[in-house]
Each structure stands twice: as C-alpha cells, then as structure tokens.
Amino acid sequence: MASGKMILYWGSGSAPCWRPMLVLAEKGLSDKCTSKRLEFSKGQHKGTDILAINPRGQLPAFQDGDVVVNESGAICMYLEEKYSDDSNRLLPQNVNERAEVYQRMFETSNIISNVQEPIVRYRYRTKTEDLDHGYLKEKTVKAKEELDRWNTILKGKDYLCGGKFTMADVFFYPYLALFVRSGAKLADQPELERYYETVSKRPSVQATWPPHWKEGPGPGTLSDL
Amino acid sequence: MASGKMILYWGSGSAPCWRPMLVLAEKGLSDKCTSKRLEFSKGQHKGTDILAINPRGQLPAFQDGDVVVNESGAICMYLEEKYSDDSNRLLPQNVNERAEVYQRMFETSNIISNVQEPIVRYRYRTKTEDLDHGYLKEKTVKAKEELDRWNTILKGKDYLCGGKFTMADVFFYPYLALFVRSGAKLADQPELERYYETVSKRPSVQATWPPHWKEGPGPGTLSDL
Incomplete structure (x- = not known):
C-alpha cells in the first residue's frame, strides 16, 4: 500500500x-x-x-x-x-459533512492561541520568579472560556463531529490530552471530560501514548483549569 | 452552481x-x-x-x-x-503535488506566530510608552528569519508551489500584503518582493483589495523589516 x-x-x-x-x-x-x-x-x-x-x-x-x-x-x-479506503476514512465523503470536520480542524488553532501558548508555553519558558501573575490570571479566564466552547460543541456527541472519530479529533485530542497531563481537571467541562475518557481508551491512542508520560506526572502548569 | x-x-x-x-x-x-x-x-x-x-x-x-x-x-x-471545475482548481489533483500545497498552507501559521502576533498585534494592543523595545528587537530578528524562509521557498518559482496560483497562495498572500501595508520593505527578500508584485496585480486580488487601504497609508508597525 x-x-x-x-x-x-x-x-x-x-x-x-x-x-x-x-x-x-x-x-x-x-x-x-x-x-x-x-x-x-x-x-x-x-x-x-x-x-x-x-x-x-x-x-x-x-x-x-x-x-x-x-x-x-x-x-x-x-x-x-x-x-484511505472505505474502512478507515477520517474525512467524510459528503462535502457538507466534510466542511464541518474542516471547521473543527482549523478551529483547534484557538486552543493553541488561548491555552497552549499563553499558559503552557509561557510557564515553560519563564522562570518561576519572573511569572506575571496578573497576566496568568487573565489568560486563565480566557483559557476556561476556550474549554467551555469545546464543551458546548461536544454536547450530545461522541466525537467532535458526531458519532464517528474524524480528522477533527486527530487535530484536537492531542492538545486536550496535553492539557490534562498539565493539570487541567475539566471539572467545569463535563462533556469534554467524557470525551477525553472515551478517546483516551481508543486503541490508536493507547498505541501512540507519549512514552515519557508513562514515567511520571506532568508539570501542573494548568492546575488552575 | x-x-x-x-x-x-x-x-x-x-x-x-x-x-x-x-x-x-x-x-x-x-x-x-x-x-x-x-x-x-x-x-x-x-x-x-x-x-x-x-x-x-x-x-x-x-x-x-x-x-x-x-x-x-x-x-x-x-x-x-x-x-471547482477543471478551469479553476486551487488544489492540484495529483496527491503528491497536493501534499506540497498543504505543506505551505499549514506552514503559514508560522508567519502568524513569528510576525503577525509578536509585532503587528503586539504594537496594535500596546500603548507606545509601554512598548518593550528589547522584546521588539528580538522578535524583529525572528520575523526577518521567517521572511527569509519564504524568500528561499520562492526561489525560481512564480508562486509558492511552482508555476500556478494555488490554495497555498490564498493562505499566504493576504498576510504578506498586510505586512507590506504595515511597512515591511522586503529589501532583503527579493524573491518575496517579486512575488508580492506579481500576485498584487492578479485580478482576484485587485477586485478584493481591502477598501480602507485605498484611503490612506498603513500604521508602519513593521518599518524595521
């Protein structure tokens, strides 16, 4: 092949x-x-x-x-x-359904700009004594809003675009897992938490789980989420 | 249609x-x-x-x-x-050629993270007296490196992926035009400058040129580039 x-x-x-x-x-x-x-x-x-x-x-x-x-x-x-063949497509063949998958794929850039860059990356590259806590507090509010949006998108759905795992999930889930690894509790986002649990059990996810995550806990940079 | x-x-x-x-x-x-x-x-x-x-x-x-x-x-x-029909495709039908277009489409996220966010957006949202000039100097070096990369990509090519205007150009050009509007001179990136001049004359670009840009000059936030 x-x-x-x-x-x-x-x-x-x-x-x-x-x-x-x-x-x-x-x-x-x-x-x-x-x-x-x-x-x-x-x-x-x-x-x-x-x-x-x-x-x-x-x-x-x-x-x-x-x-x-x-x-x-x-x-x-x-x-x-x-x-791809008919057994393993991650993009629907119907153009309108595919548009929804593209929407969520490209929309994941928002979790990078609202959660990953301003908190995870910022805390990674800044010495503890240099952290601007006012900035972090403000960014944490925005990060929560961002997770809330995805929680809303997931209401009544197994995966981001309905009943099937698609390319939207491929784009989105690794960041969600990184956020959970970094201490995000998802207590205020029950749909997102359920989704995280479901996708985490998927054989493809289990088989590709980051090896070093198995060795010890994460950094806790998102423990306020 | x-x-x-x-x-x-x-x-x-x-x-x-x-x-x-x-x-x-x-x-x-x-x-x-x-x-x-x-x-x-x-x-x-x-x-x-x-x-x-x-x-x-x-x-x-x-x-x-x-x-x-x-x-x-x-x-x-x-x-x-x-x-799309055969006269107006922006993605090649050959899967390997299409991969190159996808590469450049997704690669444009780097001009956003290396030029647009750290300089254009930063200067837009920060009062002149609060600007951190050390930060700006450092980001300007990275922004130049970013433009240099695209200059290299464009060597010997009319458009980002060869002789045809593709979706890669659709994703990339509006940011390049925004940078030029913001004062970037492209003096050190001759291939990029040539590309800017060529694409700017395209009927689709002329017909959709931002109306308010015709009314007066830009903000000069990238005049160090």
Missing part, C-alpha cells in the same frame, strides 16, 4: 507529532512507517538529518519516498488522501 | 477574511455570494446575527444554505471542494 520508504521523526509529548501517529495507527499503517523518536532536550530536532528535509528544524518531519511533508496538518491530509 | 443562499461576513484589512474572498473571486463566484462588510471598530462582529452562526464572534463568518463554516481555512476548503 505504501508508495515508498515511509519515515516519521517525532518527539514524545508533542501534540503536533502525535497527530500523524494517530492517523497512521487508525489506518493500520504504523508498521509500514519507520518511526524515529528524537529527544528535544538533546536538540536532535536540529540535527543535520532533520534540517535536510525540514529547514525549520521542527518535528514532526515526514518522508514517504520522494514526498517530504513536515507540517502536522499537512502530513495528516497527505496520509488521508493517499492511504 | 451555488447550492443555497451564500453569505460572507467580512472586515476590511483582515487577512483571514481576505482568503475566502480570493477563492470566491478566483472561481468567479463573487457575484453569487452576498458580501456583508462589517466594521470591527464598531463591534459589529459581535452582533447577534454573527453570534447566531459563529459563537466566537469572529470574522469571516460564512453560510451557504444550511452549511455554516467560519474558520477561514475551512471556508476555503469547502468552496474548493464544492465549486
């Missing part, structure tokens, strides 16, 4: 890296793709082998024969279009 | 709003879509008509009969998949 030698370079705990791993697992392609885990802490994502295919020195980086694709969303779309 | 009553709500000078307008123009659909220009400065994007279809109160907001799509990328994908 594969068109060439498939290689995915990834780092443990990176939400963007987790996305194509989920697509590969959902399609039964994990064994056909060489998986190369790199260590961000050792700067391996800036190595010459990565820079040769991804000048940004970022993961995921992906190659399938002569085709190089690096952006997580683009890798997912490529895998979907190249390797 | 249209499946229902098409309406696009947009604001002048918003790069996300410009994207679906470009797709409509490229496909000769502009006349089939009711265009409602709203004023951000008057808070019209938070009006009840917008909130009814987009709970985020953001533009663009779009409706085609019963189909509601709001995220700019999702609207573009919907229009492409619903209304």
